[in-house]
Amino acid sequence: MEIIRSNFKINLHKVYQAIEEADFFAIDGEFSGISDGPSVTALTSGFDTPEERYQKLKKHSMDFLLFQFGLCAFKYDHTDSKHITKSFNFYVFPKPFSRSSPDVKFVCQSSSIDFLASQGFDFNKVFCSGIPYLNQEEERQLREQFDEKRSQANGAGTMAKCPVTVPEDQKKFIDQVVEKIEDFLQNEEKKILDLEPCTGFQRKLIYQTLSWKFPKGIHVETLETEKEELNDAVGFSRVIHAIANSGKLVVGHNMLLDVMHTIHQFYCPLPADLNQFKEMTTCVFPRLLDTKLMASTQPFKDIINNTSLAELEKRLKETPFDPPKVESAEGFPSYNTASEQLHEAGYDAYITGLCFISMANYLGSLLGPSKVCVSARSKLIEPFFNKLFLMRVMDIPYLNLEGPDLQPKRDHVLHVTFPKEWKTSDLYQLFSAFGNIQISWIDDTSAFVSLSQPEQVQIAVNTSKYAESYRIQTYAEYVGKKREDKQVKRKWTEDSWKEVDRKQPIVPGPCSHTNSFTATGVIGKRNLSPDPQEAGSEDRELEEITDSELEQMDSCADPLPEGRKKAKKLKRLKKGTVADSPAMLFEVPDTW
């Protein structure tokens, strides 16, 4: 179901109902761009730490607009053993609702726009008919503005002692109001008189005129029509709040950017460091599952070659997988996976959900006795909760939202600096004596080179000691120096803080939502380092970059309702059980 500005309000109850009934959701977002700095390939390095990756995405991706949001709600029908879907495709645009409202500026990346154009994306629907939204700080400010206006209007002119000057074009309106009130006062049957809706200026004139015409006083009260206006302005954010408030499982494919964008656009600017981001995300979305991570992990890794969404969807129709029985709910148009509509967010969300169901059911089929339908609450899928796929990182497959990230050893990795003229072939030549190597560029003049055996690392460092054009150090040395540099830089930054501060645009304060963020701490569980071989890096081809860069997904939260409490309980349960088998995600036990 396509939702734009004009049909948003009349369909919102359908969205709420779908969220209310659903077992889980799948979501997906389309953005106006991916990286406003270097290209994504140049920006990301195969040896980024999760903190580095977060900082890079925060810096280079958050100025783009999430302008299409797909939501597909899945509900299992036990009688007919099939999933009922309700799919929504929302167009989103920060249309300013008044002269004083925020005038959002966002960046577009030509290649992303051109890609979406080639897929038949309708930009007019975004820019002419997109649903507006506010983040939490903007909502708070607007609420304050309304409160202030109302208190001014209610109090204004209570003491008017002379006739009010009513502008010519308002006279007829005010005269009619006075007439109505005089009729009302003479008619003893009626207890309340509702005046017609009017502008703030007209309201002021009414208050002033009445206080002069009826010096003994009559009670006039402004009804809160602003509440409706406020709801209209908050717009699409209400959908995200509802998803978040449900506390239900939210599934996405390669969803890190979707999650970051959703929080940034509909809640508050992203926090300064990764740990705060984890806290915030766990609070907004208590249960996330990334199908790209799931497909890249055992037992799927060995039987799924290409984890891009389109290929994954195709693969999961074939043995040993079983395409799930799915039907769209009455009144909802159905998607046909045979005629692909990839990169329409609603469709992408839909097939992401299908992929999740197929993979979950496959896990069930491995059980003895096998289980035909695995629910979104099943323990079988818990190992995949709250772990987001990390694109093109060689030895850290996911960002762990519930605790510290995996710490790969990297004792076989070298950091090399060289003249900017060097190409990949120069590096291969330099390390030709060491057999198979893997190169991961950092920038024009440096790269990580991983050797096949850690013992070779010291040999490489030693042989380079007298080299003039290049320099080799171990990964540990590199990290140590970087940490030192950071401390020096921090000092420098603090010294010149005032200077910098003056130039910064005014940014809203921390998310007004912080109270509830503290409710969920980062769990102090430490995962084992997975075998680098298991980390799924080879299957990341160029095709995958373009493809997956544009397939992401989102959602968010408010106070703690029913669903949220359940989610917390589940999480605690999980802490108890999973901590005993921390490597579970990579070594699926035979019992599965």
Added chain:
Amino acid sequence: MEIIRSNFKINLHKVYQAIEEADFFAIDGEFSGISDGPSVTALTSGFDTPEERYQKLKKHSMDFLLFQFGLCAFKYDHTDSKHITKSFNFYVFPKPFSRSSPDVKFVCQSSSIDFLASQGFDFNKVFCSGIPYLNQEEERQLREQFDEKRSQANGAGTMAKCPVTVPEDQKKFIDQVVEKIEDFLQNEEKKILDLEPCTGFQRKLIYQTLSWKFPKGIHVETLETEKEELNDAVGFSRVIHAIANSGKLVVGHNMLLDVMHTIHQFYCPLPADLNQFKEMTTCVFPRLLDTKLMASTQPFKDIINNTSLAELEKRLKETPFDPPKVESAEGFPSYNTASEQLHEAGYDAYITGLCFISMANYLGSLLGPSKVCVSARSKLIEPFFNKLFLMRVMDIPYLNLEGPDLQPKRDHVLHVTFPKEWKTSDLYQLFSAFGNIQISWIDDTSAFVSLSQPEQVQIAVNTSKYAESYRIQTYAEYVGKKREDKQVKRKWTEDSWKEVDRKQPIVPGPCSHTNSFTATGVIGKRNLSPDPQEAGSEDRELEEITDSELEQMDSCADPLPEGRKKAKKLKRLKKGTVADSPAMLFEVPDTW
């Protein structure tokens, strides 16, 4: 005539012909936004110097995209005493032409996008069908890439001594080529064999295969199909080059932003200071005329109340003006000014041209004996050449492209700093003793206040000496301190230059076009300060801001062809004549 990517090439000759025949052009651009910093009202101050204004626009407006360009060519038909128009409406978008081509990022401002949407603007035409373009540096780089590729391809494999490894999927193609050549060599009648177009890789395979198969050597040459590809990539910039090369008069309405965008987008990043910008602009566009400035200047100022394009167009249909006789050329759709299509760049360019003709003819009617039709080369309009309207500057009506800018006295102006809680009413109260004042906000805590009499300035400064919450200084004191600060800051900047430099994205070097820029020096003529009363500031209303912010225009230049030389001659002539009556622009002599 609407021109998009698909019909650009087949219509380019029509554009060239229109430019070739025209007496003058009118142009207009539509942008994805106006200011990425504060709102335009907050950004600009009524006492900005032209240099300050240039810096503000350069910093806060150049990241937006000029995505629709209107060009209307006007040619006078002496037989029928009417103007023949050819109007073009171009949609422009920086579609990347290959993986390695620049991936432009541009900013969109929600309010501007929303405004255009409300005017029925078709964003899909921009993003899905916009004509690509390159600036001069990008064109140079692409040309180099092609040259390099060709020289590699031509030289590759000349010495191949063993059979070439032809990939399986290319074998059939290469075999067919070899067969054709063998046939050709046996057929003595044919002197030349044209091979079919092929990819760069196939070309390499052909060269290698042939040098091995025919060791005695045969001459194979690559035809320059790249030239065609290069032209396609340069795309819309070719139109701007043609306008610039014509050296003809280019008319626009409130055209400063249009000119800045056109140079920035299709030539090179804007230079660091205003004087360099003037040199560059005079080189690219030797003759510009701004109808908003014209309408705000005597003899028009007294008889034209509202100078926004739509209102101006209406006003110029009434006495004492005479709407010109205009007809669209055969094959060109005609605009109807009765059914407004405002903010379509082609239409705005068209009515800008109409306004220019009406006002020029009015000047002719003032002559004794009166002149019915004033040409684009008439001396009557020379005083308006190369002066661009400055929006909302109180006492400097225009940016003078041909020399130093006007230096208003400002000895009646005070600079006031105060707590950020202050409002306009607080300032009025503070200066209540001084009669009429004009306030021009700079930022939250400072403003310029102009008094009606310069003698009051010192009194105001003296009375404020012991004030604690606010501070008053004369304009001269303020400028002096600012200059000092700038010098200190420059020193600081130089010290930390290396640090800053590292973080800067790589920007193309100065416009490759610099040689021709030096051809036109800034003329050292100094204009008199106009009477502040004459500077046209009162008629700048809020409506005007929104309206005019989105009505701008553009164009650009290459080497010096015929038209350009004429323009230079004219300019020299002007120097001689106008210098004698420097205030001509504001005091139209009776002979007009």
